[in-house]
Amino acid sequence: MPDVDVDRRLRRYHRSWDPRHLWPEVSESAFLSATRQIADVTTVILTGSESRPRLDPDRDITHALPIAAFASGMGPLLGYWIESGTPTAPSDVARSLAVQLDHGRQRAARMRTELETVLGAFHQRGIQATVLKGMHTGWAYFPEPGTPPMADIDLLVEPLAVPAAHDALLNLGFTRGACLRERTTWIPSGSRIPVSLEMTHVDNPWDLDLHATLDRRMAETVPVSLGSVGPDDLHTWSVGPETAWVLSQPLLTAYLGVHVSSHFEATSLIRLVELALAIRRGVERRHLDWDALARRLRTTGSSAFAYPALELTEKLVPGILDSSLRALVRDDAPSAVRRLVDQSGPGTARRLHRHSLDSRLMWLATWRQRASWLWTRLWPHIGDEPMRPLEALRIQAERARRMLTGRMRWRRPG
The missing domain is CATH 1.20.5 (Single alpha-helices involved in coiled-coils or other helix-helix interfaces)
Structure with missing residues (x-):
């Protein structure tokens, strides 16, 4: 059952936006230092620049590191890397991250079962869905499904299938939440209060976002389109006894890039890792053609909107982007966007303690x-x-x- 204190802390945070109401023992400076160290170790591991890096916080930030790992989405993946022997870490930090990994694994199994149930209900109504974001990439690109935290399920259906999909979700006991032109949030039954504010607990609540399009809006007002989704943009994917579509390259990179950029001030490190892993696998298997990605971004007018995510991913894993593509998206981005991205690093893009209007107005x-x-x-x-x-x-x-x-x-x- 959720702790009563969790609900109280959440309500205070939503009124103030002050993370000290969530984690009173973690100072702003300790949080930022811990996040930077996590980003630095992540870069070392993804680039292979050291054979045995060490996650070694000093005494002032040891207590902040597990919280920063949770807030950045990196807790389970760091736990997996430590379990695998890279990096090493102090025993108390390693134990905390091992717990986050354990819950990540349990939650991935739980969410997979929920996804199978929804897809089965859709198939009974003749609805073919495309699985988006973490529920696909967690299985396809990460070392194991539990290493990226699973907060929700994202599904794309044809616009004409949306009413039938809504009926299917209602019959499964979901309640309709916030509605946008592009997507609707659906809420399963059960408590909406998290069990934990220090990790993605297996029993924390989750949502389902039903998308009618890959289009989205920046700053709630600026429309961004990635174009129509054709047969070459999809491939089939097995989910237990069910099958679904998932995005193929280069649309996958374009979509992940625009999605991350649309939440620039909330960019979590795990989303940049996700993008880096998808790009790396696409290049290694020759599924990602840089010219095709550039054409997709240019012809849909979305290159500027992918720039923040792609540039931050390049900062995280230097050399992962094709130099011509990197120059293209930067040239297309407004000067205000370039300035803000230049000021940001993979570990500092997300500002939990200090928000700014210029980040919200940049588009x-x-x-x-x-x-x-x-x-x-x-x-x-x-x-x-x-x-x-x-x-x-x-x-x-x-x-x-x-x-x-x-x-x-x-x-x-x-």
Whole structure:
């Protein structure tokens, strides 16, 4: 059962955006130092630049490292690497990360069963689904499925199949959550309070996002399209007794890149590792053609939107990108985006302690886009639906409090 304290800490955090309400024993400086060390060790392992790296936090950040590993999504993967002998780590850190790995493995098995159930219900209605993001990449590209944390399930169906898919989910006991034009969130039955705030616990709640398109919006207002999905963009994938589609290269890299970039201020290190592993495997097996990826990004006008994720992945694993593609996406990106990416590293892109308006405005190139974004700020929305007046006023009061306390700043610190 969830700890009562977890619910209290979560409510305080949602009001303040202050991570100290989640992890009161972890200071901002210790958290950032631990995250940087995790990123540095990850680079060493992925590049093979040292035969036996060591995850060796000093006394001031030892207690922060497992929390930073959880927040960056790296806990289970670090636990797996330590279990495999690379890197080495102090015994208390190793034990904590081993627990995160154990829960990652259990949760992957649980989520796989949930996915099989949903796909079976879809197939009974003649719905063919495409499995997106971690529920595909965790099995296809990571050393084992439990090493990336499984927070939710993402499925893509044809727009005409959406009503039937909604009926299938309702019959399975799901409740409809936030609705966007591109996707709808579905919530399974059970508690919505996490069991743990220090790892992706096997029993933590999860959601299902049902996508009608791969298109998305940056800053809630700027549309981004990756084009239509054709037969060459997909291949079949077995999920127990069920089958589904998954994305092929180069669409997979384009989609993962745009997805990560759309959450720039929340970029977790594990998402960059995911992108690096997918790119590396694609190049090794000659499934990823750089010219084809460049054409896809250019013809759909999405190259600028993939830039932050691709550049941060290059910083994490130097040399992983084709130099021509790297130059193309950078040249297409707005100057504000390039500036913010230049200021960020793989371990510091995610700013839990200090948020900034310029990170949220970086995609807004026209006055119409800015006006549309401002409207969603003045009258907050849940999905595409405006909030009720009293709820909107409460959200505005919380935003004002964050500005006054320094949690939200005008410019992102370098």
